[in-house]
Amino acid sequence: MIASILSFWSTHFALMKIEFWYLVVSGITTGFLYGMVAVGYTMVYGILRLINFAHSEIFMTGAFAGYFLMREFVGNNTPSGVQSILLILGGIAVGALASSLMAAFVLERVAYRPLRKRKAPPLAYLISAIGASYFLQNLAGKEFGRNPIAVPQPYGNANVFTVFGAPFNQYDLLVVIAGILSLVALDIIVGRTKLGRSLRAVAQDMETASLMGVDIDRTIMFTFLIGGAMAGAAGFLWGLNSNVGSTMGFVPGIKAFTSAVLGGIGNLRGAMLGGMILGIVENLAQPFVSSAYIDVVAFAILVGLLMFRPTGILGERLGRVA
């Protein structure tokens, strides 16, 4: 009797433990992806004071670019070894490239620059951003179909190691490495290079920076290029694990924005931290909240956060990105 109870609890507890670590692993993975998208929101907000609504469609662009590459080169094959690595690197590169071009040369040029030249009131920016988001989303839906599409897998997604019994797969490893590398690179670009210095100068005071010889248009273009590249890479990685589709960007976009606010908007490291926290919290909430309501958790965090601590955890850095 006692033995049976003990064995029941020990197996049950062991299961719970594995489930816990399983959720932590998937939380870290989604957290890195949220963080990579959140960086784009936070950089644009830090410089233009604009919630770039269309950032979720930039994310979608990268996912589709990666999908087309996989569709072309993977098809029905099952690549392995060096082939897999090359395909994944290619997917990340193509996703990042497509998204950054879309963000800097289409979105910024068409939807924001004319308003900036006219010094339009901020509400105009926000409405233009919403319009761009809807336009891109439905154009993609029209051209690529409106149902979610599974991405051909360039790798076997084998188990690499286990964390207290929870599997840590190649996908998780890939996301963690990509996330860390891109964030370190971003930190160096913003903190150490000339471009980063002009970026910080423009965030602080656009007019003065332009008087000091900083090319405002070029700096803003680079902001969109960098943010777009991160979002595109994240989009490809996101699509690998779930599906791609025209509306795929909306929910991750909102969550990434939540992450950006959570970390303190305008704060690059904060965006990453916020993404990590949101990813883990959201995953750990899964045993308690039915899957249909999991998005409500993120929305509730967002609403509560904006109402009670709009400056986030590490503090807002409007006017001084980084």
Next chain:
Amino acid sequence: MTPELRARLGRLASFFAIAALVAVMTGPSGSNDSPTLGFTQSFAQPYSYFGLFRGQRWMVFLTLALVVLGLHTLWRRGGSGVRSKAQSFRQTFDAPGRRRTSALSALVVVAVVALLVPHLITNPGIQSGIVEQVLAYVILALGLNVVVGWAGLLDLGYVGFYAIGAYVTAWMTGRLPIAAPFHHPVSSFAAIPVAIVFTMLAGVILGAPTLRLRGDYLAIVTLGFGEIILVFSNNLTNVTGGAQGTNPYIPSFTFRIGGIKYLFGNVGYYFLVAGFVAATIVLFRLLEHSRVGRAWTAIREDEVAAESIGINPLKYKVMAFAIGASVSGFAGAVTASQIGVVYPNTFSLYFSVNVLTLVIFGGMGSILGVIVGSVLVQGIAVYLRFYPPSGYQASDLYMYLGALLIMMMIYRPAGLVPSKRRRREIRQAEAGIGHEGDVLLGEQP
């Protein structure tokens, strides 16, 4: 290359790019299996113009781009004469003496056309489409105009209140899985005031804590609210009926006058909702120039100055938000009884953006503009729904609405029929005068 030539080449390239984009937008759709088909067919599809001219789509759009470019060049070269003529033409209608007569005659024309519509359009499907997609949207847009146009608050959760209004109606008439509040389900007409009260309360509850936020954060919070309502209405199956919608049908409005029961059909609904539209217009015209309306203008233009003369900004913002919410709930209640079913999938962000587009297109803050904008855009939407041109899918509408939003913001930010005050505010903001930027940006001073 001289700068002059460069500018010209740039213009040429952008005209071709726009023509190609329009070709893709209006062209056939691709699908999941053949994602490139839409692009290729958009240019290579055979096209004939009443049999006179045969060719492919790209020829049509190339010609179009060249024609528009030519017109654009002509406008730039000799447009000033045309523009000044247009100005003087407009002034004859704006002249103080003629203003009243032209407004009156326009009103008479609108009333006659509105009376004739159900006789000219006899297809019952289109009739009900006009009620639910044009007239209801005019009411919705007028309500959102109070929030966005007059109080300057961007509300992206507008659909949430519409959903609450519709569900309250279903609840009052006993069409939800949960029991109706009274022993006998009431008629759907009697549910309207209840829906208005509920949504107004919801507006106050959501607005009071969130309206302190800066403008763009408010947009996100309201968006989150709308999405939460959507998730709940989809998943709380034992309260809302879930994704299947409510069941059985919500009864249409009925009246008993002198023992004769009158059931509202399509035409009946048309006139009833047109009456509601007229009542809303009269009400909001009174509101616009009332003490409250002037307070909104003051807050929008300079919140600090408004506060210093004794206006409590939060109070008036909550008021605007609640009025907008109750109008949305009212429209929700009316359409719920007209359509008969409440489906959660109507309540997505798309709906809020659709209504927002009407307000922006027509002209923020201008009642006439909002009406003209909604009738135009929604009328075209109904037309496209019943007579879709080849290559058009129903969800393409949102693509056009998105493009419309960007174009309005670039070329005509004050809207089609701008409110004079609003236009001046935007000009001032662009010139760096006034504090409108602060309120709309939400950099709380």
